[in-house]
Amino acid sequence: MTLREIAHARAGDKGDICNISLIVFDPRDYPRIVEHVTPERVRVHFSGLVQGDITRFELPHLGALNFVMTGALRGGVTRSLALDAHGKSLSSLLLNLDI
Amino acid sequence: MSARPLRIGCGAGYSGDRIEPAVELVERGDLDVIVFECLAERTIALAQQAKARDPGRGFDPLLEERMAAVLRDARRRGVRIITNMGAANPPAAADCVRQVAARLGVSGFTIAVVTGDDVRQLAGSEGFSRLAETGEPVNRDDIVSANAYLGAEPIVEALQRGADVVITGRVADPSMFLAPIAAHHGWRLDDWTLAGRGTLVGHLLECAGQITGGYFADPGVKDVTGLARLGFPLAEVDADGTAIVTKPAGSGGQVTAATCTEQLLYEIHDPSSYVTPDVVADFSRVRITDLGADRVRVEGADGRRRPDTLKVSVGQFDGWIGEGQMSYAGPRAAARGRLAGQIVAERLRLTGSVPLELRVDLIGMDALHGAASPMVEPYEVRLRVAARTTSEAEARKVGREVEALFTNGPAGGGGAFSAVRQVLAIRTALVPRNRVSYRVDYVTVS
Numbered sequence: 001m002t003l004r005e006i007a008h009a010r011a012g013d014k015g016d017i018c019n020i021s022l023i024v025f026d027p028r029d030y031p032r033i034v035e036h037v038t039p040e041r042v043r044v045h046f047s048g049l050v051q052g053d054i055t056r057f058e059l060p061h062l063g064a065l066n067f068v069m070t071g072a073l074r075g076g077v078t079r080s081l082a083l084d085a086h087g088k089s090l091s092s093l094l095l096n097l098d099i
Numbered sequence: 100m101s102a103r104p105l106r107i108g109c110g111a112g113y114s115g116d117r118i119e120p121a122v123e124l125v126e127r128g129d130l131d132v133i134v135f136e137c138l139a140e141r142t143i144a145l146a147q148q149a150k151a152r153d154p155g156r157g158f159d160p161l162l163e164e165r166m167a168a169v170l171r172d173a174r175r176r177g178v179r180i181i182t183n184m185g186a187a188n189p190p191a192a193a194d195c196v197r198q199v200a201a202r203l204g205v206s207g208f209t210i211a212v213v214t215g216d217d218v219r220q221l222a223g224s225e226g227f228s229r230l231a232e233t234g235e236p237v238n239r240d241d242i243v244s245a246n247a248y249l250g251a252e253p254i255v256e257a258l259q260r261g262a263d264v265v266i267t268g269r270v271a272d273p274s275m276f277l278a279p280i281a282a283h284h285g286w287r288l289d290d291w292t293l294a295g296r297g298t299l300v301g302h303l304l305e306c307a308g309q310i311t312g313g314y315f316a317d318p319g320v321k322d323v324t325g326l327a328r329l330g331f332p333l334a335e336v337d338a339d340g341t342a343i344v345t346k347p348a349g350s351g352g353q354v355t356a357a358t359c360t361e362q363l364l365y366e367i368h369d370p371s372s373y374v375t376p377d378v379v380a381d382f383s384r385v386r387i388t389d390l391g392a393d394r395v396r397v398e399g400a401d402g403r404r405r406p407d408t409l410k411v412s413v414g415q416f417d418g419w420i421g422e423g424q425m426s427y428a429g430p431r432a433a434a435r436g437r438l439a440g441q442i443v444a445e446r447l448r449l450t451g452s453v454p455l456e457l458r459v460d461l462i463g464m465d466a467l468h469g470a471a472s473p474m475v476e477p478y479e480v481r482l483r484v485a486a487r488t489t490s491e492a493e494a495r496k497v498g499r500e501v502e503a504l505f506t507n508g509p510a511g512g513g514g515a516f517s518a519v520r521q522v523l524a525i526r527t528a529l530v531p532r533n534r535v536s537y538r539v540d541y542v543t544v545s
Contacts (some may be wrong), residue, residue: 007453008313008357010319011358012366015232015527021364023357025320044523045469057370062360068368079456080525081485083466092467 002096005036007033009091018050018072018087020094024063033065036099042067045097049090067094104343105283107276107300108333110169110192112307114142117166120308120331120350125172127347130331132279133173135165135182136272136413140525145216146415147174147244157389158195159189159423164198174205183252185266187244189214192266193542200544208544211257213267215537218411218530219245223407226542227411227528237413237528246412247530250376250405251288251297253537254278262541271375271410273301276433282368294378295402296340299385302373303397307331308345310362312352314451315403325351326428341398343390356389363387376409376532378402407514408529417524418455418487421494423501424462424516427509436461436480437511439501442508443484446500452493454486465535481514489520 003009003022006029013022016060039054052070060064072078073087084090090091110121114137118245125133137159150157159165162184172179185192190211196210200539221227229236237245255278257265266273278299280286286293303310316323330350334342337400347356357370363385367373371383381401386397423443427435440459447454460466462481464474484501488494498517505515 004317004320008315008317008361010361010365011366014366014368019364019366019367019368021361023360023364023369024359045471046500047393047469049469049471055368057383059364059370059383061384064360064364066367066370068362076525079487079522081420081456081487082458083483084464084487093471096473 002098003033003037004095007067007095009094011088011091013073013077013086016071016073018069019092020067020091022065022067022094027063030060030063032099035095037065037097041097042094046093102336105132105190105280105460106130106333106436107132107134107304107337107356109134109136109307109331110306110488112145112305113137113139113308114262115366116307118165118484120329121165121170122168123347124331125169125176125178126335129496130178131283132179132181132305134170134275135180135184136275137161138183138186138269141414141523143186143412144247144525145242146524147414150187155191158186158192162192162195163199166196167203170196170199171203171205174208174346176267178281179258181265181279183267183270183275185212185268187217187268189266189268190540196264196433197394197544199458201273206544208263209261210264210266210384210542210544211260211262212255212540212542213249213257213265213270213537214540215491215535216246216249216252216269216537217512218247219221220299221245221530223533227530229528230413230526238303242413242415243344243523245411245528247409247411247535248376249537251278251281251543255282257539258282259540262413271370271377272305273298273375274377276301276304280336288377289400291378291404292301292338295380296400297336297398298373298375298378299381300334300336300384303359306362306365308352309365310358311346311354312358314378314491316516317362321357325355327351327472330445333408341396343394343396354393354395356387356395359387359395373408376405378405409532409535411528411530413526413528415524417479417528418489419491419494420485420487420520420522421497422485423498424481424483425501425504426479426481426514428514429511431539432478433461433476435511436482438503438509439512440484442455443500443506447486447496447507452496454488454493456486491521530534
């Protein structure tokens with residue numbers, strides 16, 4: 001199954017840093033995302049889009065993970081050549097991860 | 100100190116936001132305060148340019164329309180207005196509000212004008228001399244704008260002196276919410292726990308519809324009704340900083356634990372260290388409780404001492420971007436689109452154009468997620484070529500070469516489009532807090 005079936009996500013940008021929250025619909029699924037959605041796994045899934053570090057923050061009481069990716073936005077919204085310069089659609093890429 | 104909760108709404112989450120939800124909030128939200136957050140990072144740099152061309156401009160282009168929509172009712176109901184729509188020119192914005200009031204026949208109120216965020220004069224050794232991202236030196240002549248993020252202090256001062264409308268330039272978004280909460284409940288701004296809690300309320304509300312079901316719907320798993328008449332949020336904030344987030348009854352959208360959790364983490368890095376001019380807020384132990392009927396309680400934020408430096412947004416010109424697009428459909432559409440892209444790239448080389456950076460995508464295949472996209476053959480694709488160049492003329496060539504695919508490229512291309520824009524890059528610097536002083540002026544509308 002893909003993450004979209006058990007969790008939702010929102011991406012935000014600050015400069016060249018993208019953060020994506022990942023929040024389970026049902027708290028019982030939280031341990032699954034903690035186990036399966038590791039920074040290493042996300043890096044592979046994002047196929048080179050993230051050039052810097054990926055840091056994961058855990059918020060168990062909210063059923064949420066927060067991924068912070070540096071060097072992910074080709075210089076950031078004000079100078080990137082990308083169609084989606086904010087990287088807003090990257091939340092959907094994360095939700096397409098198979099677990 | 101007032102025991103009554105403060106009712107504070109957000110009437111805009113960005114400069115182009117919808118107008119009617121703010122009217123609805125003022126009319127039916129039983130508000131004390133409405134905040135309009137309209138200043139993205141780049142907007143203030145663009146506004147500085149507008150002001151340089153015309154000293155009477157440089158404030159938000161929708162200020163007049165927004166004020167014309169809400170001012171009369173806000174004054175009638177005693178709803179105070181706080182906004183950063185002053186952008187690069189808060190005094191001119193106040194003048195605009197005065198004119199709107201005269202036209203509407205609204206009088207007997209005070210506008211406070213907050214300035215001091217423009218720190219371009221501090222570029223250099225006395226204030227800030229290096230960019231935070233790269234460590235590159237900042238040269239005053241190379242920058243279009245430099246604006247420090249002011250905090251809640253000047254707005255608290257304005258409210259305590261009885262201002263009904265507060266117009267600022269660059270102020271940190273959550274500070275526009277923390278200020279009226281602190282003023283209403285008599286909080287000291289150096290009570291870091293309370294500052295953290297007020298900052299949380301601001302952070303949750305500042306993107307307006309993003310917490311009431313906007314930017315949330317995903318048919319089948321996250322269904323939201325009434326998005327075309329999405330209600331904007333308001334919070335009822337208690338004296339201890341606990342807040343209930345809700346929206347006007349009958350408006351579209353929804354306020355649930357899920358919408359609030361998404362917004363809690365929006366543009367947050369380390370949840371225990373959200374740095375604003377007012378506080379280093381700690382959202383890591385925030386509790387979110389769904390009370391039903393579009394009411395959600397948020398509590399448990401904390402805070403630590405505010406930083407000694409203020410963030411400065413530095414605007415610099417950074418070349419040009421030229422772009423061209425063309426669509427292909429039907430059998431082997433992607434192959435024709437790919438060929439078209441190769442042709443344009445080769446043409447730019449053959450004609451001696453050396454872009455600083457070139458990007459070729461097929462919209463419908465890989466434009467958003469690059470190599471991470473699953474490769475499936477779509478029915479139609481749209482070629483997009485974008486290049487960064489040093490001159491406007493070079494940038495124009497990109498769109499021209501894409502358009503020339505009509506008669507010189509692969510079969511069946513249609514719908515050419517081209518665009519050119521000057522790049523105004525925004526970078527960050529830090530300036531010692533004690534080098535920046537704000538000022539509050541008052542305009543009485545009688």
